[in-house]
Amino acid sequence: MKLLRLLVLLFVLPVSAQQGGMWIPSLLKGMNEKEMKTLGMKISAADIYDVNKSSLKDAVPHFNGGCTSEVISSKGLLLTNHHCGYGEIQSHSTVDHDYLTNGFWAMKQEDELPNKDLEVTFIVKIEDVTNKVLEGVAALTSEADKQKKIQENINMLSRTLPKESWQENKIRTFYDGNQYILFLTETYTDVRLVGAPPSSIGKFGSDTDNWVWPRHTGDFSLFRIYADKNNRPAAYSKDNVPYKPKHFFPVSIKGVKENDFTMVMGYPGRTQEYLPSYAVAQIINDLNPAKIEVRDAALKVQDGFMRKDNAIKIQYASKYASIANYWKKWIGETKGLKKSNALAIKQKFEQEFQDKVAKSGKQAEYGNLLADFKKNYTEIAPYALSRDYYTEVVLRNTELLSFGYRLFQLEQVYNAKGEQAFNDRKNNLIAGFEDLYKDFNANVDEKVFEQLIALYATKSPKQFLPASLVNADTKKLTEEVYSQSKLTSYNGLKELLNGDAKTVIERINKDKGFQLVKTMADSYLKNVAPKYDELNLKNIALQRTYMKAILELFPNNRIFPDANSTLRVTYGKVKGYSPSDAVIYEPMTYLDGVIEKYVPGDYEFDVPAKLISLYNNKDYGQYADKGRMPVCFIGTNHTTGGNSGSPALDAEGNLIGLNFDRVWEGTMSDIHYDPAICRNIMVDIRYVLFIIDKYAGAKHLVDEMKIVQNKKK
Incomplete structure (x- = not known):
C-alpha cells in the first residue's frame, strides 16, 4: 500500500531535532532513534518498546482512562499526579478525616485504601492493522457508509484477533483515518491509594499557578496495583497480592541540568495539529x-x-x-x-x-x-x-x-x-x-x-x-x-x-x-x-483526504499522528525559554520559591508548618542539590492532556520527574507546536522522594524503590 510505504519513510528520514512530536513507541527505529541519540539518549528503541522481552512500555500504564502513571517498584507501586488521583483522595475524605487538607500515607500495606472503579491499563503489543480495517471500504461512496464499514471491521477484528481471556484488543485510528493500529491491553481493577501529600503541597499554587511557570507544585500521589495469585487482573479481594511488573523504573536522584536529554512516555489525549x-x-x-x-x-x-x-x-x-x-x-x-x-x-x-x-x-x-x-x-x-x-x-x-x-x-x-x-x-x-x-x-x-x-x-x-x-x-x-x-x-x-x-x-x-x-x-x-x-462528517472526510495529501506531498516533513489517548513517546531537552521581551525563565525551581509564595491561611499558597521547618533547617537528606531543594523543571517535550502523570526519563531510562502541566504561553501546542515557547512542566523526582521521606516519614516507600544515586560530576 503506497500510503504505508510513505508512513515508513517518515520514520527513517533525518530531520532537525526538537520540533515536537508524539511518536508511536513501536515505530521509533530509524529517524526517531537517531534523533534521540543525537539529543543524548543512551538506550535503544528496543529498550523502549519490545514485544518479546520487558521494555519501558511495560512500566507505563494508562491511569483510569484519563492520565498516565508509572510503576516504580517490584511490588506494583504506582506513581501519578496528585490531580489524577484527586477524585480518589476526595472520595476517602470527610470533614473528620480530610486527606485533601492533611494528606494520607499508608504505613503498611493493610492500610492501603481500595478505590471503586479505578483501573490501570498496560500495553502488551502494538500492531498495524490498516489493511484489515479498510477492507471493503474503498468501494463505498458515502462517508456515512464508509464510517459504518470501518466500525464493523474494527468490531470484528477486536473480537477475533488473538488474545488471552483477560486481555482486550483495542483498535485506534491514526493520521485522521489513514492508518489503524491494534493495541493488545491488560487492565487491572484493584488499585489502592498508598499516599498523597496535602493539597498545600500536591496542589500548591492551585488555579492561580495552573498552566504557568515558574511552578512549585508537588503534584504526585501513590497507588499500588494488586493482582490475583497468577499476577493477572482481578476484582478487589483481600486475597489479592501486589502486582509483579514486567518492568519498573529505577529512580534517579542524580539530578538534572539544562540541555539534559528528557523523554516522556504517556497517553496524550487529543491534538489537532493539522487543522486548516x-x-x-x-x-x-x-x-x-x-x-x-x-x-x-x-x-x-x-x-x-x-x-x-x-x-x-x-x-x-x-x-x-x-x-x-x-x-x-x-x-x-x-x-x-x-x-x-x-x-x-x-x-x-x-x-x-x-x-x-x-x-x-x-x-x-x-x-x-x-x-x-x-x-x-x-x-x-x-x-x-x-x-x-x-x-x-x-x-x-x-x-x-x-x-x-x-x-x-x-x-x-x-x-x-x-x-x-x-x-x-x-x-x-x-x-x-x-x-x-x-x-x-x-x-x-x-x-x-x-x-x-x-x-x-x-x-x-x-x-x-x-x-x-x-x-x-x-x-x-x-x-x-x-x-x-x-x-x-x-x-x-x-x-x-x-x-x-x-x-x-x-x-x-x-x-x-x-x-x-x-x-x-x-x-x-x-x-x-x-x-x-452533517457538516462535521464532511469535515472529517475532508480532513482524512487532506492528511493523506500532506503525507504524500511533504514526504520530508516531520509528520507525527495526532494524539488519541494511545501510548506515545516524546523527547527533547531540559530548557528554559523567553515568554516575552526582556523576560527569561530558568528551567528549574526550588523550595525557596515555595516559601517566597507562602501566604498563611490562603487555600492556594499556604505551606504546612513541617515543610517550613524542614526548609529552615535545610533538612533535605540525600535529595538536595548543592544545599537547595529542587521542586520542578521544564523541557521541550511535546505533551498535552492525558500526559498528566507521565514519567519523565533521563538518557538511561531512569525516572527523573513526573510530568504534570505545560507553560501557559505554550498551551496552543495542541494545535500548533512552537519550539521557542512550548514547554512541559515536571515535578523533580527528588522533591517527590523528599516529601515521602522527610515530610511524611514514609521512608519504607522509598526503600521499596531502586534508587540510582551516583551524582553528576
Missing part, C-alpha cells in the same frame, strides 16, 4: 471566547462559596479544579496562537500545499480541498457555537441541568425501547445519582445557573434558542426552577423516579427543572445537532 486555517480562526475568534466566558462565570460563583465554607470546599474541590483546568488552558491557547502567528503560518503552509498540488498534477484529487474547508467552516460556524454553549451550560457546568438531561435521556430510552429498558436505566440512575448529590449544593448551583442561563439566552445563536429563553427574565426563571424543581435534592430525585414508567414520565414532565432541560434539549437536537453532524 479556517478551523483555527474559528477556535481563536468564536469558540474559545464563548467557552472561556461560561466557565469564568461558573468559577467565580463556586470560588466565592468555597472560600467561606470548608464543607463546600471539599464538595466542590474536584469539580472546580476540573472546570478551571481547561478554562485557563483555552485562555493561554488563544494567546499562544496569536503570539506565535499560528494562523499566518497555517495560511503560508496552505499556499505551499496548493503549489505542490498543482506541480504534482493532483488537482483533481486535492485541488478543491481548501475551498471546501472554507465553505464548510463558514456554514458550520453558528452550529458549532450553539453546540459549545449547549455543552458548556447544560451538560458540564450547571449540575441541575445535567441531572435533568439524564432524565431526558431516560424518557428517550422509554420511547425507543420500552419499559424494561427504562427500568434498567432508572435503577442505574438512582444508584449513580447518590454519589453525584453527595457533592451537590443547591445554593451554589442556583447561583451558577443564574449566571450561565443568562449567557445562554443572550450569547448563544438566537435562531436555535427554545421559545422559553427568547427575551426571558432569567432571574425570575432561576427562582422558579430552584424553588419548585425536585432536582435540587437526592430525595426529590428519588421521588420523581418512584413508580412505573408511565407514572415517572408524567411526573418528571411536570417538574419545572425537567421542563426547562427538555425544551433546551429538544431545541438543540432538532435545530443544531443534525446539521452540525
Whole structure:
C-alpha cells in the first residue's frame, strides 16, 4: 500500500531535532532513534518498546482512562499526579478525616485504601492493522457508509484477533483515518491509594499557578496495583497480592541540568495539529471566547462559596479544579496562537500545499480541498457555537441541568425501547445519582445557573434558542426552577423516579427543572445537532483526504499522528525559554520559591508548618542539590492532556520527574507546536522522594524503590 510505504519513510528520514512530536513507541527505529541519540539518549528503541522481552512500555500504564502513571517498584507501586488521583483522595475524605487538607500515607500495606472503579491499563503489543480495517471500504461512496464499514471491521477484528481471556484488543485510528493500529491491553481493577501529600503541597499554587511557570507544585500521589495469585487482573479481594511488573523504573536522584536529554512516555489525549486555517480562526475568534466566558462565570460563583465554607470546599474541590483546568488552558491557547502567528503560518503552509498540488498534477484529487474547508467552516460556524454553549451550560457546568438531561435521556430510552429498558436505566440512575448529590449544593448551583442561563439566552445563536429563553427574565426563571424543581435534592430525585414508567414520565414532565432541560434539549437536537453532524462528517472526510495529501506531498516533513489517548513517546531537552521581551525563565525551581509564595491561611499558597521547618533547617537528606531543594523543571517535550502523570526519563531510562502541566504561553501546542515557547512542566523526582521521606516519614516507600544515586560530576 503506497500510503504505508510513505508512513515508513517518515520514520527513517533525518530531520532537525526538537520540533515536537508524539511518536508511536513501536515505530521509533530509524529517524526517531537517531534523533534521540543525537539529543543524548543512551538506550535503544528496543529498550523502549519490545514485544518479546520487558521494555519501558511495560512500566507505563494508562491511569483510569484519563492520565498516565508509572510503576516504580517490584511490588506494583504506582506513581501519578496528585490531580489524577484527586477524585480518589476526595472520595476517602470527610470533614473528620480530610486527606485533601492533611494528606494520607499508608504505613503498611493493610492500610492501603481500595478505590471503586479505578483501573490501570498496560500495553502488551502494538500492531498495524490498516489493511484489515479498510477492507471493503474503498468501494463505498458515502462517508456515512464508509464510517459504518470501518466500525464493523474494527468490531470484528477486536473480537477475533488473538488474545488471552483477560486481555482486550483495542483498535485506534491514526493520521485522521489513514492508518489503524491494534493495541493488545491488560487492565487491572484493584488499585489502592498508598499516599498523597496535602493539597498545600500536591496542589500548591492551585488555579492561580495552573498552566504557568515558574511552578512549585508537588503534584504526585501513590497507588499500588494488586493482582490475583497468577499476577493477572482481578476484582478487589483481600486475597489479592501486589502486582509483579514486567518492568519498573529505577529512580534517579542524580539530578538534572539544562540541555539534559528528557523523554516522556504517556497517553496524550487529543491534538489537532493539522487543522486548516479556517478551523483555527474559528477556535481563536468564536469558540474559545464563548467557552472561556461560561466557565469564568461558573468559577467565580463556586470560588466565592468555597472560600467561606470548608464543607463546600471539599464538595466542590474536584469539580472546580476540573472546570478551571481547561478554562485557563483555552485562555493561554488563544494567546499562544496569536503570539506565535499560528494562523499566518497555517495560511503560508496552505499556499505551499496548493503549489505542490498543482506541480504534482493532483488537482483533481486535492485541488478543491481548501475551498471546501472554507465553505464548510463558514456554514458550520453558528452550529458549532450553539453546540459549545449547549455543552458548556447544560451538560458540564450547571449540575441541575445535567441531572435533568439524564432524565431526558431516560424518557428517550422509554420511547425507543420500552419499559424494561427504562427500568434498567432508572435503577442505574438512582444508584449513580447518590454519589453525584453527595457533592451537590443547591445554593451554589442556583447561583451558577443564574449566571450561565443568562449567557445562554443572550450569547448563544438566537435562531436555535427554545421559545422559553427568547427575551426571558432569567432571574425570575432561576427562582422558579430552584424553588419548585425536585432536582435540587437526592430525595426529590428519588421521588420523581418512584413508580412505573408511565407514572415517572408524567411526573418528571411536570417538574419545572425537567421542563426547562427538555425544551433546551429538544431545541438543540432538532435545530443544531443534525446539521452540525452533517457538516462535521464532511469535515472529517475532508480532513482524512487532506492528511493523506500532506503525507504524500511533504514526504520530508516531520509528520507525527495526532494524539488519541494511545501510548506515545516524546523527547527533547531540559530548557528554559523567553515568554516575552526582556523576560527569561530558568528551567528549574526550588523550595525557596515555595516559601517566597507562602501566604498563611490562603487555600492556594499556604505551606504546612513541617515543610517550613524542614526548609529552615535545610533538612533535605540525600535529595538536595548543592544545599537547595529542587521542586520542578521544564523541557521541550511535546505533551498535552492525558500526559498528566507521565514519567519523565533521563538518557538511561531512569525516572527523573513526573510530568504534570505545560507553560501557559505554550498551551496552543495542541494545535500548533512552537519550539521557542512550548514547554512541559515536571515535578523533580527528588522533591517527590523528599516529601515521602522527610515530610511524611514514609521512608519504607522509598526503600521499596531502586534508587540510582551516583551524582553528576
